[in-house]
Amino acid sequence: MANGNKLAVFNFQTAIDKRLIQRPNKPKAKLEETVREVFAAIEQKGDKALFDYTLKFDKISSNILEISKKTIDESDRYLSQDLKDAIVQAASNIRKFHENQVEKLSPVETAKGVLCWRENRAIERVGIYVPGGSAPLFSTVLMLAIPAKTAGCKEIILCTPPNIAGVNPAILFAAKHTGVDRVFAVGGIQAIGAMACGTETIPKVSKIFGPGNQYVTKAKQIAQIEYNTAIDMPAGPSEVLIIADETCNPAFVAADLLSQAEHGDDSQVILLLDNELLAAKINSELSRQLEKLPRQKIAELALENARAIVMNNIDECIALSNEYAPEHLILACKNYGKVAEKVVNAGSVFLGNFSCESAGDYASGTNHTLPTNGYARAYSGVSLDSFIRKITFQEISEEGIASIGKTVEVMAAAESLDAHKNAMKIRAEFIANNKNKQS
Amino acid sequence: MANGNKLAVFNFQTAIDKRLIQRPNKPKAKLEETVREVFAAIEQKGDKALFDYTLKFDKISSNILEISKKTIDESDRYLSQDLKDAIVQAASNIRKFHENQVEKLSPVETAKGVLCWRENRAIERVGIYVPGGSAPLFSTVLMLAIPAKTAGCKEIILCTPPNIAGVNPAILFAAKHTGVDRVFAVGGIQAIGAMACGTETIPKVSKIFGPGNQYVTKAKQIAQIEYNTAIDMPAGPSEVLIIADETCNPAFVAADLLSQAEHGDDSQVILLLDNELLAAKINSELSRQLEKLPRQKIAELALENARAIVMNNIDECIALSNEYAPEHLILACKNYGKVAEKVVNAGSVFLGNFSCESAGDYASGTNHTLPTNGYARAYSGVSLDSFIRKITFQEISEEGIASIGKTVEVMAAAESLDAHKNAMKIRAEFIANNKNKQS
Numbered sequence: 025m026a027n028g029n030k031l032a033v034f035n036f037q038t039a040i041d042k043r044l045i046q047r048p049n050k051p052k053a054k055l056e057e058t059v060r061e062v063f064a065a066i067e068q069k070g071d072k073a074l075f076d077y078t079l080k081f082d083k084i085s086s087n088i089l090e091i092s093k094k095t096i097d098e099s100d101r102y103l104s105q106d107l108k109d110a111i112v113q114a115a116s117n118i119r120k121f122h123e124n125q126v127e128k129l130s131p132v133e134t135a136k137g138v139l140c141w142r143e144n145r146a147i148e149r150v151g152i153y154v155p156g157g158s159a160p161l162f163s164t165v166l167m168l169a170i171p172a173k174t175a176g177c178k179e180i181i182l183c184t185p186p187n188i189a190g191v192n193p194a195i196l197f198a199a200k201h202t203g204v205d206r207v208f209a210v211g212g213i214q215a216i217g218a219m220a221c222g223t224e225t226i227p228k229v230s231k232i233f234g235p236g237n238q239y240v241t242k243a244k245q246i247a248q249i250e251y252n253t254a255i256d257m258p259a260g261p262s263e264v265l266i267i268a269d270e271t272c273n274p275a276f277v278a279a280d281l282l283s284q285a286e287h288g289d290d291s292q293v294i295l296l297l298d299n300e301l302l303a304a305k306i307n308s309e310l311s312r313q314l315e316k317l318p319r320q321k322i323a324e325l326a327l328e329n330a331r332a333i334v335m336n337n338i339d340e341c342i343a344l345s346n347e348y349a350p351e352h353l354i355l356a357c358k359n360y361g362k363v364a365e366k367v368v369n370a371g372s373v374f375l376g377n378f379s380c381e382s383a384g385d386y387a388s389g390t391n392h393t394l395p396t397n398g399y400a401r402a403y404s405g406v407s408l409d410s411f412i413r414k415i416t417f418q419e420i421s422e423e424g425i426a427s428i429g430k431t432v433e434v435m436a437a438a439e440s441l442d443a444h445k446n447a448m449k450i451r452a453e454f455i456a457n458n459k460n461k462q463s
Numbered sequence: 464m465a466n467g468n469k470l471a472v473f474n475f476q477t478a479i480d481k482r483l484i485q486r487p488n489k490p491k492a493k494l495e496e497t498v499r500e501v502f503a504a505i506e507q508k509g510d511k512a513l514f515d516y517t518l519k520f521d522k523i524s525s526n527i528l529e530i531s532k533k534t535i536d537e538s539d540r541y542l543s544q545d546l547k548d549a550i551v552q553a554a555s556n557i558r559k560f561h562e563n564q565v566e567k568l569s570p571v572e573t574a575k576g577v578l579c580w581r582e583n584r585a586i587e588r589v590g591i592y593v594p595g596g597s598a599p600l601f602s603t604v605l606m607l608a609i610p611a612k613t614a615g616c617k618e619i620i621l622c623t624p625p626n627i628a629g630v631n632p633a634i635l636f637a638a639k640h641t642g643v644d645r646v647f648a649v650g651g652i653q654a655i656g657a658m659a660c661g662t663e664t665i666p667k668v669s670k671i672f673g674p675g676n677q678y679v680t681k682a683k684q685i686a687q688i689e690y691n692t693a694i695d696m697p698a699g700p701s702e703v704l705i706i707a708d709e710t711c712n713p714a715f716v717a718a719d720l721l722s723q724a725e726h727g728d729d730s731q732v733i734l735l736l737d738n739e740l741l742a743a744k745i746n747s748e749l750s751r752q753l754e755k756l757p758r759q760k761i762a763e764l765a766l767e768n769a770r771a772i773v774m775n776n777i778d779e780c781i782a783l784s785n786e787y788a789p790e791h792l793i794l795a796c797k798n799y800g801k802v803a804e805k806v807v808n809a810g811s812v813f814l815g816n817f818s819c820e821s822a823g824d825y826a827s828g829t830n831h832t833l834p835t836n837g838y839a840r841a842y843s844g845v846s847l848d849s850f851i852r853k854i855t856f857q858e859i860s861e862e863g864i865a866s867i868g869k870t871v872e873v874m875a876a877a878e879s880l881d882a883h884k885n886a887m888k889i890r891a892e893f894i895a896n897n898k899n900k901q902s
Contacts, residue, residue, distance in 0.1 A: 106869075106873050107873055107874070107877050109870075109873075110869070110870040110871075110873040110874045110877075111874070113574070113867065113870045114867075114870055114874060116573075117573035117574050117577065117867065118573075120571055120573045121571050121573050121579050124569065124571045125581070127566055130563065132559055132560050132563045132828065134555075134556035134557075134559045134560050134827060134828030135552070135556050135826075135827075135828075138556065138822075138827050138828065140560050140827055140828045140829050142564070142846070145806070145807055145808075147840065147841050148807060148808070148840065159877075159878045159879035159880065160877075160878065161878060162874075162877070162878070163874060163878060194877060230840040230841040231841040245688055248697075249684055249688070249697075252697075252836065252837055252838065253841070254838070254841035254842060258687075258688075258691075273893070275889055275893075276886070276889060276890060276893075279882065279885050279886040279889045280886050282882040282885070282886070283880070283882040283883045283885070283886040285882070286880060286881070286882040286883070287880075313882075313885065317881060317882055317885075318879070318881050319879075319880075319881065319882065323882065364856060367584070367854065368584055368587060369584075369587070369852075370854055371854070371855075372854065372855040372856070372857070373854060373855070373856045373857070374856075374857055374859075375856060375857065375858040376858055376859070377890075378859045378860060378861060378863065378864055378890055379857050379858055379859040380859075380886040380887055380890060381883075381886065382871050382875055382880075382883040382884070382886045382887050383577075383857065383859055383863075383867060383871055383887065384855075384857055385871075385875075385883060386870065386871045386874045386875065386883075387574075387867045387870045387871050387874065388573060388574075388577050388579055388857045388859065388863075388867065389571065389573030389574075389577065389579045389857075390579050390855040390856075390857055391855065397691065398691055399691065399693070400852065400854075401586065401587065401669040402586050402669040402670040402692070402693035402852070403693060403852065404851075404852045404853045404854070405855060407581070407853060407855075409848065409853075412843075413808075413839065413841070413842065413843045414843045414846060414848075415806065415809055415810070415811065415812060415839075415843070416810075416811040416812070416823075416829040416830065416844060416846075417803060417811070417812045417813075417814060417829075418811070418812070418813055418814065418818050418822065418823055418827045418828075418829055419814040419815055419818055420813075420815070420817045420818040420819075420822055420827065421817060422817060424817060424818075424822075424827075425817055428552065428553075428556065428822060428825075428826045428827065430545075430549070431548075431549040431552045431553055431825065431826045432549075432821050432822055432824075432825045432826050434545050434546055434548075434549040435546070435549050435550070435553060435601075435602060435825045435826065436821055436824075436825065438546050438549075438598075438599075438601070438633060439598045439599065439600060439601070439602060440598035440757070440758075441598065441722070441725060441726075441758075441821075442725070442756060442757050442758065443718065443721040443722040443724070443725040443752075443756055443758065443762065444722045444725070444820075444821040444824060444825075445821070446718050446721070446722070446752065446756075447715070447718040447719050447721070447722040447819040447820065447821045448819055448821050448822065450714055450715060450718045451715060451816075451817055451819060454712070454714075454715075
């Protein structure tokens with residue numbers, strides 16, 4: 025790193041060292057024991073355990089879990105008109121994008137008399153977790169409740185940690201506006217445990233969605249593995265990778281890097297470019313913008329692990345990006361449409377100089393719940409599909425038995441599964457006997 | 464249970480006791496330690512560790528992992544023409560069904576100047592596990608390699624345990640016919656570890672598919688949680704639930720119950736009906752058919768935990784089935800089309816008297832990799848989607864900044880994320896300045 029650059033610049037025009045895009049290998053915290061203890065207590069003591077742990081972990085003494093309908097209804101009194109309008113517009117865009125994801129499924133006659141198809145069924149009851157902390161992440165409510173509602177989930181519940189004043193009204197307003205059925209003031213491990221096990225007040229759900237700290241992440245993992253509860257996806261720190269060339273606006277790029285860096289000191293920030301001079305310009309913009317930032321300290325810590333990597337050309341940049349598989353990918357380069365075709369591994373992609381990541385975080389309409397930590401190699405972000413099962417159906421006629429009967433019998437016999445064979449054989453014989461009788 | 468019935472009959476026409484459809488709560492075997500040890504050895508010693516564990520666990524001394532192209536090519540010499548024809552027909556049906564799952568994705572202008580869309584990208588490298596044991600499950604190769612190939616995965620690898628004679632030719636033939644790129648003779652924990660960690664010979668994959676015993680299941684879990692490798696879905700014993708009324712053929716129903724029971728002594732077999740006399744008829748068919756079954760012992764053990772439950776009507780049956788969420792659901796009742804509309808939780812559904820489960824296990828075209836253990840409440844079976852990511856894209860024009868800029872700024876500020884707000888603000892100001900210059 026040279027002369028006080030905010031972003032360390034590496035020139036790798038000759039060879040790429042893949043270590044440059046390795047994510048830090050965090051030591052795995054041993055949280056299982058705490059999570060298991062909390063889950064066991066919830067199974068035994070139900071709501072009482074939730075109150076106990078809310079006092080212990082959150083230092084909040086409470087004896088009410090469910091936020092009343094009245095409190096939810098009145099939440100809009102505490103929001104500015106600007107914020108209400110913003111939430112309503114964002115919700116509308118998100119709804120449009122996710123409504124467009126309803127897939128029309130058509131049947132296929134795979135062989136004569138063998139009709140196969142799929143039908144969409146929404147998951148009946150889902151749970152949304154919205155973390156507390158310094159800021160109320162009401163945007164998460166929009167990103168999870170809107171596709172859940174669009175999918176047709178029958179019951180959508182939401183858990184969020186209480187603070188002394190109760191639950192933040194922006195979260196309640198977002199919940200009300202998106203059709204969340206019930207809101208519970210409980211957070212952390214105990215919230216996930218309540219949704220995985222069920223208590224007197226909080227119903228057990230089939231799938232849990234939402235971000236959280238390392239305790240919440242571990243609790244979701246245990247819910248998935250030991251409590252038969254599905255989860256949205258594995259979690260990790262948020263990430264952005266930007267590919268920029270001389271057509272970019274360095275101030276915009278710096279602003280986008282910072283909007284990722286302010287998330288947390290473990291945020292991953294990578295800039296790939298084809299031009300070392302540009303790295304210097306972006307670095308000087310970074311310094312300028314960083315000074316005025318309220319979350320300057322956090323952003324500076326994140327930038328310590330961030331890097332700018334200079335490659336020979338944009339093709340090399342996109343190859344390295346695919347290797348890294350970023351959660352967010354910004355293409356601030358010419359012919360970004362062509363470059364986008366080469367994207368193989370990414371969560372969400374932002375094209376051109378005006379598509380900032382924060383647009384997608386809030387209001388473009390795409391979902392902001394995306395795969396981090398390289399999971400984009402195998403996972404998609406949350407979508408309507410995350411709230412739906414596609415059940416397969418098949419209807420086989422007598423003609424269908426004639427079409428595939430022998431195939432099934434031969435394969436079952438070769439796998440030494442004679443009862444499988446018999447189930448087909450008994451039908452084929454029945455049909456043959458009937459025909460004989462008729463003739 | 465009365466008079467030597469193979470299937471215990473419970474009459475619950477007055478009240479349903481949900482305990483009747485509870486799955487046994489198996490004690491969780493402590494296998495983590497073994498799995499972690501094997502994975503650590505693979506990370507350290509690579510291929511050598513695979514040979515060591517193949518000798519230790521499978522009692523096979525081997526120093527070759529990859530099956531040669533020649534061996535794969537020559538596999539068809541060892542198969543009867545009937546079996547080859549059966550595999551080819553089944554593959555064709557499965558291919559038709561999964562090709563029909565390619566989703567056409569269209570862009571949406573969520574707000575003026577804000578264009579959002581999704582694009583399909585196949586997972587680049589996937590791994591298929593095919594268990595060994597008494598019978599070669601070549602049908603699993605078809606069910607996993609065909610959608611992988613249809614999705615466009617660049618590399619499909621397959622691991623299966625060796626026996627003294629090598630790898631079963633039916634598995635090799637199925638692999639060759641479906642476009643599997645490489646086959647490795649390694650099984651159990653060490654196969655999953657190899658695909659999760661990568662070795663000199665076996666490449667690390669992004670997602671692992673396939674069934675297996677409790678060791679394989681635990682290894683897939685550890686791969687998912689600790690080695691950033693996705694897996695198809697959590698596993699449990701296979702299940703069938705049959706809903707039957709007087710229009711069913713008792714011999715067919717008995718054959719279907721047995722085809723599930725022969726899988727293993729932990730197979731789940733449930734029959735729901737609206738008529739106690741019918742239960743008796745099916746029970747007598749069961750006794751008759753069971754006698755001739757090669758896997759009679761296994762099937763009898765499974766039937767010990769199986770049950771027939773008599774309800775008041777088919778509506779009650781379907782409600783109870785939705786509660787149970789079976790992997791396979793057979794509707795052997797009149798108006799099965801109407802009944803099917805009420806199915807909410809199930810993996811795959813078989814309609815009418817001629818749609819036996821074994822048709823779907825092998826050759827109807829639907830996928831036989833399905834959610835067990837109640838996971839059908841939240842998971843779909845394997846489909847083309849299991850091999851694809853849907854990446855979101857957004858392109859925002861200057862007009863788009865005008866549409867959603869304020870919304871993004873207001874929401875980011877309310878979440879105390881000022882850098883997120885700035886990323887939008889800097890663009891809005893740039894556009895305003897440009898306009899001023901022009902005017």
